[in-house]
Amino acid sequence: MPPPDTTHGDTPAKNATHGDAGAFAQHWRQLCRNPLGLFGLALVVLIVLSAVFADFIVPFDATQVMAGPRLAPPSWDHLMGTDQLGRDVFSRVIMGGQVALLVALSSLAAALSAGLILGLIAGFGPQWLDNGLLLLLDSIRAFPVIIFALAVITLLGPSLATVILVVVITTIPVYARVVRTQTQALSNNEYILAERAMGAGTGRILGVHILPNVIGPLLILASMDVPLIIALEAGLSFLGMGVRPPTPSWGTLLNDGYNYIHNSPWPVIAGGVPIILTTLGFTFLGEALRDIFDPKLRRDL
């Protein structure tokens, strides 16, 4: 035992993992040791910047027909060539990135908030509510995504909003389940019991004591879902079920280029490569973040 002058017992455990001023710097150093994560971060930053400043980057209006010759190979005028209507493919790729990110981020935001609320209710509410919500969520999850998407699009007609709706509905159950499980695990902690003994209401317990402990893992999961959503949007657009022409999307780019692949492979390449890079970027970054913040959260594929 320590000498008797230590009036407060033994020395504190010095594992300053989170909540400290130096936490950010520490996480940054951890990220720097992970080359794939850094690569992912660079890609993500590049894609986000190109989407945000798309209007300043594009040399031509993405929907302008006959901006150059048809199906031209890359040149200094048209960095990625032109498509069958003579539209500048580079401009269409950049604007398509804007659409992809718009779909991914807005649907993620909606799915996260809804999943969070449903998960908290299921995890903290009475047993019957939990059972009912789980049944509902699992039913949605059991439905094949593409079939569900096709059904909804057939009913509502293809549009950007429909794609977002499909993504939101199919991803809510995933988040809600994660939140529910975390909430249940946290609710059994003694500090929640202590809060109840002090008279804290449900709102305060959920908002102050459970939510902050749930949101971290959830955001990491969400960052890893960005590529899935972008791929889904591209897939639907490729099938002609996504955004309406002439709005550019990486999926429509692929679809258009695919019809003329014998004449010019460039539009297909230009539509495919960004999908691959975005997927890789977000996946690498998400995995790096997960390893840093929550190594327990490995989602086995």
Add this chain to the structure above:
Amino acid sequence: MSALLDVQSLRVRFRSLGMLRALVTRTPDPFIDAVCDVSFHMRRGETLGLVGESGSGKSTIARTVMGLTPAHAGSVRFAGDELIGLSSRDYKAYRRDMTMMFQDPVGSLSPRLTVRSLITEPLRIHGIKDRNRRAEAKRLLEMVGLGEDFAQRFPHQLSGGQARRVGVARALALGPKVIIADEPTAGLDVSVQGEVLNLLARLQEELGIAMLVITHNLNVVRHITDRMAIMYLGRFVEQGPTEEIFHRPRHPYTEALLSANPQPDPDAQLARIEIKGEVPSLMNRPQGCEFHTRCPYAREHCRQVAPGVSHAGEGHVYTCHYPLNT
């Protein structure tokens, strides 16, 4: 003198089988009584110790008194007001006067709050705005012997003893009249245990708080309690002044429990009374006296008839047909 906290015939039951399974298996009574006909009272400034094996219902009593677990029957009165059956909104008023400290010193502190937020949390919960929280945090930390520099720390940066002190500070925040301490010394090493016990005893004396201490550490009970109660299978088998019980236990279970307590004196004569067997299941309580399956003195009468409550003066009560030391 009227009691501050008065618990009468308290009974807490839990479902042992789901509704569907109970129906299918035709179990007529799919409940277990975790706490069974328990009565006790505490006066102002008094310390009552609650001892018993794990699973004997000690913590359940505490949680029921705090309104965290619903009671099946009986009454809990605080300063004459019945608490059983109150809505959580009405109960909240009493949570300023009754606080509870939980077993795990670190685990009972919300991990993302600083010590300052943690100990002023009761002020926030009860909407008390006329006190300066910073000053209040400093005052409470001083009371439990922690410096002001602890205010910025997070629970994971505290040792067990420090976390326990923070828990005590939080319990004191609203100036309670009753503190329920569930295993206040669990998980602390012996010297820190002593510090925490001395702190509790000192604060109790200064502030005149009634304290219910739940523990299975008999030395703790002897050190700080005025009266004690011994639980077995959710019932009190004996209750009375601590010194009286330590000197003249009436119930064989108490005797066995006391004899199992390690004595610091190596020359002490150890007359250890062994009790055989396992604790019976709550789902299948023994007939007659519930302790007869393990009692070294059990007779035929004990197997048939459950003993009533007997009095031995000075509030010393026990439930045994053939008490010891009479």
